[in-house]
Amino acid sequence: MSETNEKRESKNFVEQAIEADLASGRFAGVQTRFPPEPNGYLHIGHAKSICLNFGLAEKNNGTCNLRFDDTNPAKEETEYVESIMEDIRWLGFEWDSLHFASDYFEQLYQWAEKLIESGDAYVCDLSSEETREYRGTLTSPGKNSPFRERTIPENLDLFRRMRAGEFEDGSKSLRAKIDMTSPNINLRDPVMYRILRATHHRTGDQWCIYPTYDWTHGQSDSIEGISFSICTLEFENHRPLYDWFCEKLDIHHPRQIEFAKLKLSTLMIGKRFMLKLVKEGYVNGWDDPRMPTLSGYRRRGYTPESIRNFCADVGVAKFNSTIDIIRLENSVREHLNRVAPRRMAVLDPVKLTITNWPEGHVEFNEAVNNPEEPGQGKRKIPMSGNLLIEREDFREEAPRKFFRLKKGGAVRLRAGFIVDCHDVVKDEEGNIIEILCTYDPDTKSGADTSGRKVKGTIHWVSEDHAEKLDVRLYDRLFTSENPADTEEGKTFLDYLNDDSLRVVTGFGEPCLGDHAVGDRVQFERLGYFVVDQDSEEGGKRVFNRIVTLRDTWGKMEAKGKAN
């Protein structure tokens, strides 16, 4: 494809910065990294960062590393490392090299000694509470630590003894010597090392001092030759410190660029909130299909493509915005519409009997698997005189614009015939338990010689051939647009949707029994569904609803426009 044929793609501010730095020669190439802390599961917000970092590297023929920011042994576990790697791969990315910040502990230590030697760091005996007091506040400057002027030999000696384990947890720290009066609190002699006796998931008990984020992150970037260190907005105030360390050490100096993290309506993606939902049993684990974790979306049936498209769609900027969750839902719909084969299943059945159907006759009708993708072929669906249709597709009396089946009316059965309803059977309470119809033999789908036109087409299943299915109808977990924004006296738990999961027995056309775990299909007129891992081997299928189809009729009726 020639350049002139390509659509001019607008670049986001990060891409523009990269372009400028490449043009000016500040960097020769694009090296990025995705740096999760292994203390939880990845969520949809991480997907944005993953797509950004890996995507930028890809577009610029650069590299993107996976680096675990594992500097806090108290919170981190190998279990999370595994799940994070699995999720990144599922999303469709592969890192150029795998690293752990803990691999750099020795180098970090050496560099710390170097800063002590140049008079840029000192050992401080203030407790954490005292450190906080000395730090001052947002509006008032801090004051110098009484230990700030220790000699270099003394600092070196103390720091070595810290490493050797001579001091108690929290009794000393190593701090950068910058400026206690800086308006940027991060520059008020930030802590570089804390004494902490905890078993690290990788280094075990080898260390009793651990480097802090600020002292680790930029240096790790530097070691890996990262050119663009992309992070979220809350680190903006840390950038001067990031730069300070690189300059003092005189090492490769990456450029930190901050962007706004993803925020989606109706979602809670904070780690502590998700943890509460899992630990207190409001959902069934981290991969519950209602969870905004990547493992949750995977199990829900979302495709990696749809999540990547979504991330590309929402763009990258510095403005804190909230994306309407509908965009994510639309993204899966769009993808699945193209690829998911169509099937028929009835989830809230009512009997429909064809009174003029030849006794015992089975008619096979051809149905297109996917009108968007003729290559997916056709299948045969058996039809008998005993059918099941969706309860909401029948009304005894219906508004003018109700195009489905009503008493005295006609409707087309998808991949079947036109039927005319002449009667209904009710139980003692007046509930409709059976709908009686005749069928018109001249109206067979694909071979209609009648010329009849009917307004509506509904789906159905032959009761004699139906495959029983366990169907999990998932809906949004929260009823509120912003569950974090709670009213007086309430917590986000008060906004949980009682109806976020409904389990029903569905009746599907025969071939639904053949689908394998992970297969995604469209139940015509209902939505997209995926075969869940809980399905019995060779037995009953469990289907998760991924997302419903757009429901124009439902909206019309809700707005009173059905008449």
Added chain:
RNA sequence: UACCCCGUGGUGUAAUUGGCAACACAGCUGGUUUUGGUCCAGCCAUUCAAGGUUCGAGUCCUUGCGGGGUAGCCA
């Protein structure tokens, strides 16, 4: 009330870097359709405010207003 960042339709992102505000989603109207799905067409903003620079400002300057972030030995 210190410092930093951000303000473009209902929502989100653009605007060839100072030259007629574009794209997508949502919404509304209509059309096609054997899925009330898909698809197609149309409608929907003088860019937070006020000054200033300029032939010309969404873009630059000043002030104001609004929103977000920051006081872990968390990341």
